[in-house]
Amino acid sequence: MNNLSTADKIALYGGGGLVMLGVLVIGLLDMFLGAGHPVDAEGAIVHEALVPIDIRAWIILLGLVIWGLYAVYKVVGPAATAGPAPAGEPETMD
């Protein structure tokens, strides 16, 4: 998979980037730069979000949609050229 197509790059960088931005990066920023995180009687964490939670949700949704569209594209888009690996190049699984 060393020769990434534009669609591959959009899915890898765009989809994964947005999901990880929404889940992990903003999560870390929120944790360390946001307000305190008291836990209420029901065990829920109460805190003011640094980045509005709806914005985070939209970012994650957009990333998931990109992944989903990529999956559809892999089925209905132009078929990849099938054939044996070029001589001298080790066969790898990726």
Next chain:
Amino acid sequence: MSTQNIETRLFGSDVSYNLSGTWLSYWVLMLRLTAGWWMLHAGLDKLMAWPFDASWFVGGAAQGTILAPFVTPFADGALLTFVNFAVPLGQLAIGIGLVFGILTRTAAFFGAFLLMFFYFINGMGGGWAHGLVTGELLGIMIMGTIATLGAGGLLAVDNRLKEMGPFKNSRLRKLLG
């Protein structure tokens, strides 16, 4: 025990590691069966307690979430009837597909699609009280893993389907595991 040498380049770095084909196949089967029963159980539960009414979800819980514009139009009339059938039958089909390895990639794709609604509506409806990483998001990731690895090879009907006419076409084979 077969070992594959994975060599690729991703995010600007060379990646090289060994992967046990046996353990990969085994573990993906475990994911497939677990996620499959999750969906199959949910579908059977609804069918056993028929009629199923999704109006509380698409009309109530979805209100105020980012999916409301796409979901609330299904809250009554013919579209609600469609949802009332589509959710349990969809879960049943996804569950059967994953457990028995029938159109595995397709089942995993639609599993992730369905879980996306549960993730955002349940999460936002509950105020994301336990953070943004929930069982539903992990479920989406597991479905993505199954779809990415095309994990239908072990104990799967897809092995038979691959030999059948329509699926010898490379495009349709992508729907299988």
